[in-house]
Amino acid sequence: MCIRDRSLTLGGLSKDKYNLLGKEVVARFGSEEIMRLINLNKAGLLKKKSQEFSFLNIFGGSSEWQWWKIKEKFNLIPVQANIETPKDIDYTYSNYAPLSIRLVQSFLESSWADPDSNFGCLLVNLVPGEKLVLASSEALRRRAGGKSVVLVYFVGGVTYAEVSCLRFLSKQTGVEFIVATTQFINGNRMVDAFKDSIDS
Secondary structure, three states, X not given: OHHHHHHHHOOOEOHHHHHHHHHHHHHHHOHHHHHHHHHHHHOOOOXXXXXXXXXXXXXXXXXXXXXXXXXXXXOOOOOOOOOOOOOOHHHHHOOOOOHHHHHHHHHHHOOOXXXXXXXXXXXXXXXXXXXXXXXXXXXXXXXXXXEEEEEEEEOOOEOHHHHHHHHHHHHHHOOEEXXXXXXXXXXXXXXXXXXXXXXX
8 A cells, every 4th residue: 555655646656666566566476466556557546657647547537646735735644633632533544634534624614606716626626536516515414403414425435434534523513424435445455456457
């Protein structure tokens, strides 16, 4: 996972590191792992710096991955983190706030009525992929016994830590979150999903 994260955040691995990784994976785990490396590359999760960066290009959308801007604007790695007495969702990942939950926070903090002038929408435009805003946050919220209820749907899967972040956010905001997902995932499940051939 660290190599994949490094590839994503730095816009790819150097040609030498990329080739060395391939050799080491085959030497340690066997030639059957070549397909996994190819699939990670096709999905844009593992690439050489010289390649045009295509983050999850199998889903279409923007191919520009602006990690440093996203990290700063969404405050993904807060400077003033406090894990013992948490005041922010970053405690679940030991000083990292998941982007998925920061998107939910952005949604809650703004109306999203005017995508061109709304700060939340402008931030979301930094994230690659297709975007569709169906309605304003006020139109999507429903009152249930005096409490706002928001449905958060994770396509492709959600981690237990992200659900924990939503629980924490619920305590802070008074908003009840209903989580729907295609599956619960962890690092091993995600990497295992790339073992078999995928269509390009």
